[in-house]
Amino acid sequence: MFLVLLRIAIGWHFLYEGMEKINSTRRGDRPFSAEVYLRNATGPLAKYFRGIVPDVNGLARLDPARLKASWTAEVEKIGGHYGFTQDQRAQAAAQLRDSLAFADIWFQDPETTQKRNKYLHELREVQQVEWDPQAMTYQRERAYERRKELDKERRELLQALDARHDALRSGVIKLATADQRAAAGPYVPPRTTLDWVNDLTMYGLAAMGLCLMLGLLTRLAALGGAVFLAQIYLSMPPLPGLPPNPMAEGHYWIVNKNLVEMLACLVIASTPSGHWIGLDALLFGRSRRGPDGDRAEPPRGR
Numbered sequence: 001m002f003l004v005l006l007r008i009a010i011g012w013h014f015l016y017e018g019m020e021k022i023n024s025t026r027r028g029d030r031p032f033s034a035e036v037y038l039r040n041a042t043g044p045l046a047k048y049f050r051g052i053v054p055d056v057n058g059l060a061r062l063d064p065a066r067l068k069a070s071w072t073a074e075v076e077k078i079g080g081h082y083g084f085t086q087d088q089r090a091q092a093a094a095q096l097r098d099s100l101a102f103a104d105i106w107f108q109d110p111e112t113t114q115k116r117n118k119y120l121h122e123l124r125e126v127q128q129v130e131w132d133p134q135a136m137t138y139q140r141e142r143a144y145e146r147r148k149e150l151d152k153e154r155r156e157l158l159q160a161l162d163a164r165h166d167a168l169r170s171g172v173i174k175l176a177t178a179d180q181r182a183a184a185g186p187y188v189p190p191r192t193t194l195d196w197v198n199d200l201t202m203y204g205l206a207a208m209g210l211c212l213m214l215g216l217l218t219r220l221a222a223l224g225g226a227v228f229l230a231q232i233y234l235s236m237p238p239l240p241g242l243p244p245n246p247m248a249e250g251h252y253w254i255v256n257k258n259l260v261e262m263l264a265c266l267v268i269a270s271t272p273s274g275h276w277i278g279l280d281a282l283l284f285g286r287s288r289r290g291p292d293g294d295r296a297e298p299p300r301g302r
Helices: 002-028 034-041 047-049 064-082 086-108 109-129 137-173 178-184 193-214 216-234 257-269 279-286
Strands: none
Touching: 002 193, 002 216, 002 257, 034 047, 034 193, 047 086, 047 216, 064 086, 064 178, 086 109, 109 137, 193 216, 216 257
């Protein structure tokens, strides 16, 4: 009974977390995004987790050629999405030229150039420490704190370019007529890896939680929850020599709540609790099973 209650409690936790993220995204007040969590990754897989965030260090936007190419490509995609006429494409091209001229002025500004070079130089220094397996603990802690400062500097540095990009996108979209909007639907930028991660996190948590509560595909749901929690643990593990998780509730060393819940999911996956109380018994046979999952044999007479 306690194993079943443990399964339901974990399922409740997953389901509530997933639904809260889904509802906040639909409301639009605080859309869920794993970006902050991925940016602050500190574990051995930190480089992989940060790489999920598109242009995580802003290098593509700080490169004039790559920036202009991305803006030009997006204007062409918007025009193709709505089926712009020649006149509309000419107007879109005019807006693009103005934006590219703004970018040229931004990159040529002496103060901007100085800030850009300073940011790139300090970013390289931080990355050298992060990628050095022989780096000392104090060096990693300093690099972690400096990266947080660099993230703030990056946002401030790119604020004008990002605002211009948003204005260009909205301006080109406004060129579409009402009939074109009705026929093609709203323009949606190409989905990134981060978008897929956000969706998988929200809906995956809700699905795993519901399955665990109902005892449906219990072992698969429990294994999925264990894999998810393992990734969360590895992104910011409380290991010696790593900076502490700034979002942690409490103080941990090696073992934290994510690791405990991951082990609990593995316990659930190793037991047929869905056959004891759950829909697995209805879908896959109402058979009594022993603790090891084997079908219990009735006693035989002599």
